[in-house]
Amino acid sequence: MxxxxxxxxxxxxxxxxxxxxxxxxxxxxxxxVGQKCEFTMLEKTVVRAELKGCDRDVQNFCVSNLQTALGVLPQAILRAEDIISVQLLDFPADK
Missing domain, CATH: 1.20.5 (Single alpha-helices involved in coiled-coils or other helix-helix interfaces)
Structure with missing residues (x-):
């Protein structure tokens, strides 16, 4: 037993x-934080930005220099539910 x-x-x-x-x-x-990322959004839209952080529930991502088809936004919030994938650009392997 x-x-x-x-x-x-x-x-x-x-x-x-x-x-x-x-x-x-x-x-x-x-x-x-500070890493350049490529976000694939709903409707297959691709945007690039610098990641600044996320909220505690990882529902929203704070980014800067958001590059969209319509121009560049200095700051933005991306909703996690709108993001299909995130790719880190030039992330150092030794971090």
Whole structure:
């Protein structure tokens, strides 16, 4: 008969894993700040911009120098639901 760990120990381990994953996510997002990106949007529209960050739920991306077919916007917010993919341009491999 196997003994189960108390629920407190299990929830503590889960909380520790969540904390580690959140820290990794924040480090990744910090490394991406200032990177030039190419966003493929709905309707296959492609825009380029410099990534400045995202909100805590990763629902919105803050960008600068957004290059669109109609011109360049100095600052913009891109909704994640409108983004199909993001490609990093010239991201250094050693970061």
């Amino acid at each position: 196997e003994t189960e760990a108390p629920k407190e120990d299990n929830s503590e381990a889960i909380q520790k894993l969540r904390t580690e994953m959140r820290e990794r996510f924040l480090r990744i997002m910090t490394a991406l």
